[in-house]
Amino acid sequence: MSRRDTLAHLFAGGCGGTVGAILTCPLEVVKTRLQSSSITLYISAVQLSTVNGGAMTPVATPGPLNCLKMMLEKEGPRSLFRGLGPNLVGVAPSRAIYFAAYSTTKERMNSMLEPDSIQVHTVSAGMAGFTAITATNPIWLIKTRLQLDARSRGERRMSALQCMRHVYQTDGLRGFYRGMSASYAGISETVIHFVIYESIKRRILETRAATRMDQENETTREASDFMYMMMAAATSKTCATCLAYPHEVVRTRLREEGTKYRSFLQTVSMVFREEGFKALYRGLTTHLVRQIPNTAIMMATYELVIYLLDR
Template sequence: MSAPTMTKKRPVWKEATFQIFSGGSAGFIEVCIMHPLDLIKTRLQIQSGVNRNDPKYYTGVFDAFRKMYKHEGITSYWKGIVPPILVETPKRALKFFSFEQYKKLFMFGSPVATPITFTLAGAGAGITEAILVNPFEVVKVALQANKKTGKEVPSTWNMTRQIINRDGFGGKGLNKGLTATIGRNGVFNTIYFSFYHSVKGFYPPFSDPRLEFLRKLGIGFVSGTLASLANIPFDVAKSRIQGPQPIVGSIKYFGTFQAITLVYKEEGFFALYKGTIPKIMRLGPGGAIMLLLYEYVYEYLDKTFPENNSKELGSI
């Protein structure tokens, strides 16, 4: 997002309020719509070849949807949704607000932001975001990996207490897999923001609102898709580290590059891209949805609560 162009600077607290509301709204809607695909992605990533004879072993996206519906019911598609919903408001506010702050830093006094500026700002925003969301990711993956049904499924709070009581808050507990999350979010946001803003700058906006909507939707979709393809190995490593270990009582996956190397050696190169289809199905359109929802909600707030002497909203 590029900050609004104003003759009178909007106060930081007001800007932050707009970002929290806009980002929170966009994040909540995106999670509710796309969460089933995130769940399927996680299930595919944490299963290994040793459990192929399990009747609940998934051979693909649609097989996973079918078997989950059969064995766990339709509500199972939204297992683990509470942690991401709880974190979306501060996460999205931090994501866009920190991107703007990093962008100012990496402009180095220049009046024009370059693709390098967007790349560095995206990386900074991704790392900052990862540190905030990792504990929620640990709880979410634990809930998503649970294949029990009905009252046997632990609540978000009970799962959080289980993790803390068993492993604490550190690298074996709520902050397990932090470096993998940093790698995943850092790579994603670097490509997501740099591609979107750089490409959008090359193509002038359309005067027709419908064409302009399609222009932004298309660029956002490609941004989310490319970013998803680039960070999948880190995502697989994160899921293996944060998910249940193959052998109870032993830790097989404990480091980002250790997990990536081990998966490659034991299961082959393509295992590093497990969950690619549901991930792209989610983050391709999901990335576009996020950018558009954020922009339109932000524009609505900007028009409803204008700053004195402010000009029109700049590009987002």
């Protein structure tokens, strides 16, 4: 791959990730709150504040709409964009590194294995995920801490710099890499997603090429191609997310401040034992509602930017 092609994939990946992150930030915050171990206590506290002399009683895990309502009532609309700063700082380099690593590895694997085979897509997606996770984990830890920082209206909120300082003072440099084991486990989701996406994409392009009769509708064809790419990305991401979702919950638990969770397997075991199997899928609905359009937007933007740069 030439230097120009590598830069093109870096730029396209960054653009795609940034657009998707901005449009779906509120859903990201709600999802993170639902995944955390403190969500039940948070909802209980809000409910008790409206009842004089009430006693703490077990409260069922809230749904996405209830969580959203409580956040708006207690913290205000700005709470829905908690962690957006680190997200924007991290999403562009993360996606840029990811897509560049994916494209570079894919090109090299194509020369060693059967071109565009499942093996090529699997190795490429795995290497891309590993590279991006290792490089950007500290940013995502800060984002998660900020999203879990629930404060009432009027209270001064922790900034990203204050959060970084606090993490370093309490846990040192190692603190910035908490949850990385769960992120590495999540590479399986990335691999599944890209294997399905590339398969659907190849079939779409083959079908479109076979049905193309002339060049008169070139603009319409190009626009519709990007819509098909969005559908392919949404379909593949849905399948991958449903299969690999528990790592998301585990990662959030590991990144919580003062958490009792220590490792990936220990967290899976503890959540299952204390809260049941359903807890490992807490926030899945919100995650899908966010991730499907986010992935579709990201992949379509990526394909569009690559197309425009190659013209």
